[in-house]
Amino acid sequence: MPKPIVELRDVTKIYTLGKNRIYALDKVDISIEKGDFVTIMGSSGSGKSTLLNMIGCLDLPTGGKVMINGTDISRLDDNGLTLIRRNNIGFIFQQFNLIQTLTALENVEMPMIFNGTSPKMRRKKALELFRRAQLPADYEQHKPNELSGGQQQRVAIARALANNPPILLADEPTGNLDSKTGHSVMELLQELNIAGTTVIVVTHDPRLEEFSNTTIRLQDGVICSETC
């Protein structure tokens, strides 16, 4: 059996709010195989965002182990975490989070700057990703605020794919989109998943479940059975 691409063992995350200790995650064990399409469901405060941040190496667990592509991230320093993020993870946010000063195409190029891709290669790759995200080519030079929400999310997806990450993390990717646009964005993610990328989507929208082959449900920081 191949090693899971994402593996959480006994992961606990405790936030201290004043005198109170809040268990955002309590002894969570998760194993995600390469090529999976996973939705993480749960109401707000269930710990699903914390879980996603952990997998995305934006946050470290208080206890337990998080393995990304075979690396235990809890032992890494800031630079190590940056490298994992840069090479293994593509982020898609609810608010798209595009850089407003850059054109759509430059936003897609941005992650490639950080890993030192040459400007020529960046441009070439970005154009290719533009097509892959089904964005009209004449939108390249538009600034993000000149694009519709759906288009912005597609630019964000193209950006997430820039460094060929094996894992795509999406935090409520349809949260700011109408249902039709949201559906087409999910179809794009599905397509990418079929092409081999592991996709992990955090949402509280049960309609997204149909795209995934695995669903993890969280409640109060604990994984619960199918129906909770």
Added chain:
Amino acid sequence: MYAELAKRNLKRQSIRTILAAIGIIIGVIAISSMGILGNTMKLSVTDSFADIGDKLMVYPAPGEGSITERQIDQIRKVAGIDKIIPLNSHGERVEYKNEETFGSVYDIEKDGLEELAELEQGRYFKSGSTDCVLGSGIADKLDITVGSKIVIGDSKLRVVGILKERGLGFDIDTDSGIFTSPEMYGKLYPDDEKGYDSAIITVKDINELETVQKDIENRINKKDELITIFATNLITESIDGVFDAISLFLIGIGSISLLVAGVSILNVMLMSTMERTREIGVMKAVGASRRDILTMFLLEALFLGVAASLIGGLLTLGGSYMIISFIMDDAAYLLKFSNIIYILEGVFFGIATSLLGGMYPAWKASRMRPLDALRYE
């Protein structure tokens, strides 16, 4: 691309950027123009002293009456001496057409005078003659022209030449001098003791000034202190020192404005990092390292600093060109290397200040935790 990003981020808040840049521009102008001001003052003053920095003045030591002929002969043997001009002088009243003024009567050989001063009109006196050459100050004051006769004591002297105005000097006061031959001087002051009041020594190589001075001292002051020698370049050096101090003081005042500009850069960059917190979070999430973020923000500060400092430098160059040519009728001073240095210095400090001001915000941005930054509203 970092550069491109930095440029665009500066443009994003263009008014703020321009205001911060103006701070730096003013700072650069302040320190470089203050430096230039001080330095130009120094240059113009030392220029008027230029020809006196290369001589040795010999006086009798305190308690000694005069420099003897023998001592002069001894000095003559020292290597490196170009000319030795022994002098006597007397403060004296000069009369011409019922007007009078004060001057110094010098006895000097013709070639000695030629060495020390230039003629404006007329000629030098012949050796042994009873004629005299006047300094321009006396000639102007009493309206004396070449060919006139002036009265000193009971004697009448014919003026055969008038010297060019030379300005302040530390050897002899040529502008208010009356120069005549030792023979005539002897007639004017028959009671003077033998020997000389002072001697002016010129050297072949200005760099040898000190060696020559030591040699003379060794030769003559072997047993007792008979003469005192001082080098006129010591005086110009101390004048240089005074003006350097003035320049430094002025630059110090100017640099306060640069300091203020640095603080405003700090402020602007801090605001900008706060505003872009979320953006920084996104960049970190997609793989920007601390170093990437640091580079980006420092580049912004650098661009701002370079652009503003260069503008400041150019404005200083243009502004001081106008001011200096207005005040001094000659802008050549400005183009002296020592002035250009002040502009370069201003530009350098401007850039350094911007970088320094940008350092803390850049560091702060680079240390932001990506998760916190992403959540920032």
